[in-house]
């Protein structure tokens with residue numbers, strides 16, 4: 186068996202008396218969409234933040250692309266091929282959409298201690314940025330200041346920024362949060378388009394989306410992974426039904 | 437002519453041309469004082485524009501930038517004290533020393549942000565201020581006189597026009613370099629960090645090093661302003677590093693227009709002209725009113741900030757493609 190892209194072992198994160206990540210182990214295989222589900226406050230965002238390097242775990246190890254990245258900063262992990270989107274949209278609101286993505290491209294196009302040539306006229310940045318916008322369906326909105334994009338478009342923009350860093354693993358924290366039905370449908374299409382070409386850890390509340398997209402699902406409750414399996418296995422898991430899904434929902 | 441379609445760029449060029457015309461005009465009407473006044477204004481304009489690089493573009497509110505004016509000025513002053521008047525030695529050394537001070541101070545301050553950054557930059561500047569006071573050999577808190585720099589016969593800084601055009605050239609270079617910088621890859625990173633540093637980290641920027649570099653560039657340029665200031669005043673004292681001076685620089689940037697580079701030039705001009713003439717004007721309205729000029733000055737500054745969105749430069753319209 187090939188080594189997993191991401192392997193988490195015994196991860197622990199405490200906030201005071203609260204254990205937000207409780208001895209959590211997880212492995213993600215190349216090419217899969219691995220959904221992480223769980224009720225609000227289960228520790229999903231906290232998990233993503235530790236994977237991305239925005240939050241330091243209290244214990245445990247994270248291996249990525251064959252090396253231990255537990256002690257690395259977020260920007261270092263980005264250069265190893267990790268990219269994340271945030272549950273609460275995190276973009277550069279005052280910049281046009283294209284600039285948002287161009288900044289992400291630039292971060293991976295050598296160092297930025299270049300003080301002279303205008304970055305906005307740099308085809309080496311603009312073209313890949315445009316391609317990433319195109320991939321998420323925002324090409325026609327490239328010149329719009331990000332703050333003026335709709336909520337759904339801003340979430341697409343965030344995915345474009347993540348894609349622009351050419352990641353080998355995407356960490357998506359509730360990409361459909363706050364979206365209407367149409368916007369959600371578009372995002373599901375977008376994610377389906379990424380499937381197979383990218384390895385993705387997907388946190389999502391929308392169960393229909395999760396069961397439609399995920400290859401495997403891990404269920405998180407109180408910071409612990411209570412089950413991991415295929416969508417069918419998770420549907421059939423009694424503990425999961427009890428703890429989280431609710432019988433009606435699983436149908 | 438791209439400039440003609442951009443009102444702000446056009447305004448900048450015209451105002452720079454007007455500045456270039458100051459010495460001959462003042463010589464013609466026999467008012468040399470104004471040449472000297474505008475030399476001082478341009479020196480602070482250089483410092484304010486430098487501060488704008490990190491304040492306006494980078495969102496880093498340094499409340500201690502007068503310290504670098506002090507480092508630059510004391511470099512010239514102390515060398516002059518030991519008889520080293522050669523500007524080709526003084527200026528590079530002023531650049532080097534302000535860069536070193538900015539790197540050391542910045543390395544610590546950059547780890548903080550928000551109010552903490554304001555407080556710690558202020559604290560370091562005050563440390564340098566008290567260091568200046570403790571330098572008894574160099575006049576302590578009284579300061580000491582300074583001979584103007586010599587440039588091997590190329591320039592005679594005792595000629596007010598030479599000094600003026602040296603300062604003018606440095607200002608123009610500062611603005612041009614600043615313009616290139618804020619639009620370069622590095623500049624985009626600085627602006628991105630102001631907008632959302634969490635996002636910058638997530639896409640792969642080692643934010644600390646970019647912020648530190650921006651801080652050092654800004655501090656170094658302020659150091660050059662300091663070296664020029666020592667020449668202009670023929671005098672250095674710790675007073676130039678006092679925290680009020682750092683506050684003045686921030687006010688110049690905000691009043692002139694943050695994140696515009698040229699706005700701070702206008703801010704410095706408005707600030708220093710008011711400081712110079714408000715007391716006189718008030719004294720004319722009522723005897724004794726002149727000494728209370730601060731009570732008029734403050735509200736005027738507040739009104740500008742409140743009603744001229746984007747500062748004085750914002751009044752010229754045509755906001756450049758903004759980013760925050």
Ligand SMILES: Nc1ncnc2c1ncn2[C@@H]1O[C@H](COP(=O)(O)OP(=O)(O)O)[C@@H](O)[C@H]1O
Nearest residue numbers: 200203205223224225226227228229230231232
């Ligand atoms: N920075 C923090 N400080 C203290 N408690 C936190 C912090 N971040 C998250 N928590 C707590 O940790 C738990 C897990 O939060 P989170 O990971 O955001 O859950 P989820 O994303 O699954 O809804 C919650 O109880 C939350 O209140």
Ligand SMILES: [Mg+2]
Nearest residue numbers: 229230231272
């Ligand atoms: Mg969450």
